[in-house]
Amino acid sequence: MKNPLIKRLPRELKGEIGKYIVLFLFITMMIGIVSGFLVAAGSMSVAYDESFEKYNIESGNFELLQKADDDAIKKIEDGEEKIKVYENFYLDKETKEVDSTIRLFKNRKDIDKICIMDGELPSADDEIAIDRMYADNNKLKVGDSLTVGGKKLKITGLVALSDYSALYSNPSDMMFDALKFGVAIVTDTLFDDYGEADLHYSYSWKYDKTPADDEEAQDMAEKVMKHINGISMLTQFIPEYSNQAIHFTGDDIKGDNTMITVFLYLVMVIIAFVFAITTGNTIAKEANVIGTLRASGYTKGELVRHYLATPMIVVLVSAIVGNILGYTCFKEFAVKAYYGSYSLPTYKTIWNADAFIKTTVVPLIILFVINLVMLVNKLSLSPLKFLRRDLKKRQKKKAFKLNTRIGILKRFRLRVIFQNIPNYITVFVGILFANVIIFFGLGMKPMLLHYQDIIEDNMISKYQYVLKMPAETKTEGVEKYCSGSLKTVDDKLKEETATIYGVKENSKFVHADIKDGGAFISDGYAQKYNIEVGDEVTLKESYGDKKYNFKVEGIYDDPATIAVYLTDSDFIKTFELEDGYFNGYFSNTKIKDIDDLYIATTITKDDLTKTSRQLILSMGSMISMFATAGVIMFMLIVYLLSKVIIEKNSQSISMTKILGYNNREINSLYITTTTIVVIASMLLTVPIVNVTLKYIFKVAFAQYSGWMPYYVPAKIFVEVPLLGIVSYAVIAFILTRRVKKVPLDEALKNVE
Numbered sequence: 001m002k003n004p005l006i007k008r009l010p011r012e013l014k015g016e017i018g019k020y021i022v023l024f025l026f027i028t029m030m031i032g033i034v035s036g037f038l039v040a041a042g043s044m045s046v047a048y049d050e051s052f053e054k055y056n057i058e059s060g061n062f063e064l065l066q067k068a069d070d071d072a073i074k075k076i077e078d079g080e081e082k083i084k085v086y087e088n089f090y091l092d093k094e095t096k097e098v099d100s101t102i103r104l105f106k107n108r109k110d111i112d113k114i115c116i117m118d119g120e121l122p123s124a125d126d127e128i129a130i131d132r133m134y135a136d137n138n139k140l141k142v143g144d145s146l147t148v149g150g151k152k153l154k155i156t157g158l159v160a161l162s163d164y165s166a167l168y169s170n171p172s173d174m175m176f177d178a179l180k181f182g183v184a185i186v187t188d189t190l191f192d193d194y195g196e197a198d199l200h201y202s203y204s205w206k207y208d209k210t211p212a213d214d215e216e217a218q219d220m221a222e223k224v225m226k227h228i229n230g231i232s233m234l235t236q237f238i239p240e241y242s243n244q245a246i247h248f249t250g251d252d253i254k255g256d257n258t259m260i261t262v263f264l265y266l267v268m269v270i271i272a273f274v275f276a277i278t279t280g281n282t283i284a285k286e287a288n289v290i291g292t293l294r295a296s297g298y299t300k301g302e303l304v305r306h307y308l309a310t311p312m313i314v315v316l317v318s319a320i321v322g323n324i325l326g327y328t329c330f331k332e333f334a335v336k337a338y339y340g341s342y343s344l345p346t347y348k349t350i351w352n353a354d355a356f357i358k359t360t361v362v363p364l365i366i367l368f369v370i371n372l373v374m375l376v377n378k379l380s381l382s383p384l385k386f387l388r389r390d391l392k393k394r395q396k397k398k399a400f401k402l403n404t405r406i407g408i409l410k411r412f413r414l415r416v417i418f419q420n421i422p423n424y425i426t427v428f429v430g431i432l433f434a435n436v437i438i439f440f441g442l443g444m445k446p447m448l449l450h451y452q453d454i455i456e457d458n459m460i461s462k463y464q465y466v467l468k469m470p471a472e473t474k475t476e477g478v479e480k481y482c483s484g485s486l487k488t489v490d491d492k493l494k495e496e497t498a499t500i501y502g503v504k505e506n507s508k509f510v511h512a513d514i515k516d517g518g519a520f521i522s523d524g525y526a527q528k529y530n531i532e533v534g535d536e537v538t539l540k541e542s543y544g545d546k547k548y549n550f551k552v553e554g555i556y557d558d559p560a561t562i563a564v565y566l567t568d569s570d571f572i573k574t575f576e577l578e579d580g581y582f583n584g585y586f587s588n589t590k591i592k593d594i595d596d597l598y599i600a601t602t603i604t605k606d607d608l609t610k611t612s613r614q615l616i617l618s619m620g621s622m623i624s625m626f627a628t629a630g631v632i633m634f635m636l637i638v639y640l641l642s643k644v645i646i647e648k649n650s651q652s653i654s655m656t657k658i659l660g661y662n663n664r665e666i667n668s669l670y671i672t673t674t675t676i677v678v679i680a681s682m683l684l685t686v687p688i689v690n691v692t693l694k695y696i697f698k699v700a701f702a703q704y705s706g707w708m709p710y711y712v713p714a715k716i717f718v719e720v721p722l723l724g725i726v727s728y729a730v731i732a733f734i735l736t737r738r739v740k741k742v743p744l745d746e747a748l749k750n751v752e
Helices: 004-015 017-054 070-077 132-137 188-193 214-229 244-285 287-295 300-327 329-339 353-378 383-387 408-419 421-457 523-529 568-574 610-648 650-658 663-701 714-741 744-748
Strands: 060-064 083-087 090-094 101-106 114-119 127-131 145-148 151-161 181-186 199-207 234-239 463-467 479-488 497-503 519-522 536-541 547-556 563-567 584-587 599-603
Touching: 004 017, 004 300, 017 244, 017 300, 017 329, 017 353, 017 610, 060 214, 070 083, 101 145, 101 188, 114 127, 127 132, 127 145, 132 151, 132 181, 132 329, 151 181, 151 188, 214 234, 244 287, 244 300, 244 353, 244 421, 244 610, 287 300, 287 383, 300 329, 300 353, 408 421, 408 663, 421 610, 421 663, 421 714, 479 568, 497 568, 519 523, 523 547, 523 563, 547 563, 563 568, 610 650, 610 663, 610 714, 650 663, 663 714
Parallel strands: 101 181, 127 151, 497 563, 519 547
Antiparallel strands: 060 199, 060 234, 083 199, 090 101, 090 199, 114 151, 127 181, 145 151, 463 584, 463 599, 479 497, 479 536, 479 584, 519 563, 536 547
């Protein structure tokens, strides 16, 4: 014989159809988005991992000051660690149609092979194949023309270079730049025609014996670096395991998996508590029925299963529909987001069992556990207590005493708050979490734009020239300086490149009172590594073991870089250089009388603002989606729990109507009370959210090279509460209608 309680389920769903439809849509949307991202990320992760073997990605690359002859290459290959070396020279050229720099390579046939996404590789000397993501961001397509280094070339193909899945132009950059930097393939003849002015003598290598892990790879790379440095002068050395252009994509995709999964779990915990509170309210309303059923022989377990069924069914159906949407429309949204950020090869959608567990099994377990604990606790009372509607395990002898000097209406509101503390605590936690999401959505873009502004405001000069060797100029207003780079030494953070400047005393570009024997560090360096004036910083050689200690005499106002400032004489003494040495110019005008052969790098505003530019480009759609999700979550939680409070007090509301109170006065007792709690929660959570996000951003950006200071404009602190108040106004209007619908005869029902 079927359990008669099963017949009640359709009626229960129908009776609260509005609530369950809203919850169904919200949970479906959340699971769909997360499922789509996990499926897309999982499929792309597989394609990314397979690309190492499929495209024969390098074990590392190094750059020499000049081209190595065959004997030098043979010596390099025959070191302690046996390697195979491949030429992988490149040229950096400016483009005309779009404001960008493009890195040209010859066709790779042996190492770091190419994935052709559209069209074909160039076959003529006036053709070029460009990176697919760079093309998309600059609205270029196959058949268009692009002027590169003064030569007009036809785009024949869109490609993905396996060693440039993230378009880092420089390994020390905080972020890649897919808008103003791209990579491309040209014919060997065209490559040679450009000459050697911008030629980089870059070589890729592959180990004969693949290292087992990153630790072994690091040991092997150090041996290779020392060996090469003994044969020829290294200007750059990047092992594969530390190459951001190769590894950033894979690390970020896997990091996204963790972040979005945790986000779903937090949402589901809050939703589970909402279900628990609403189910608890249903039990309170049906106390007499439950008492009768228990007295008739129904066990506690049967009733627990009955009340668990509805929320479990809603979440299960939401998970199924959400996963279907995840594998279809939401997956495409995620794919578009990843292809908009990374230069990934083609992929195939792969069934992701891990995504199914994370988006279906785990949410159901979270809901089951939280609601089971609540139901076991609620239904552990005796049948007699249910029949008497005495649902408190510990009955208070008298109510909490309030000062009689407090007005009657204020005391009434306080009673409502005390009676609904679990509901209001859940409201507070829900608003806190929703505000974190809204804060992120509203504050991310202003923070990135502020980062751009501080970079522009704190630029040493409009142009910073780094020379391969000293060269004189007649350009007026320039200032010579020395520059180099060392690696940071810190137990908690991974090593990164710190720029070392040697500037003239009383420099007209670096406005700091730097004296011989002392060092200034950038504000970004001080913030990231928690360094103060008087501390000592230790840095080490990029391609050696020698360490340097600098006593911090001051902090230079440059919040976005990791840099150390010395006098030029101290720089020369520290690095044992000849008197009068310099290798760069600060200038506010472009230097035109130094041959490009002597210029290693020119640093401009575009180079320094690539981080914010790329993050805005990559996260534009995601930022608005976060703000929308936060508002929806806020409205959902506040509405459902406020509705529970009104239903819980329906008998009291009915009694006040009988006593002659009108709807406006009743609203002032119940809805105004909830309004006070909601507004107080919004105001209290804003500083908590600010501190929380500041910590989260500090931890997150500590893993990147460089530094991005946390910043939230003052208007966000006003916009977030205002957005909450406007959203709550809609909810309050709906709640007033519910109060109006409470019938007068409700007071005559269920009288204890």
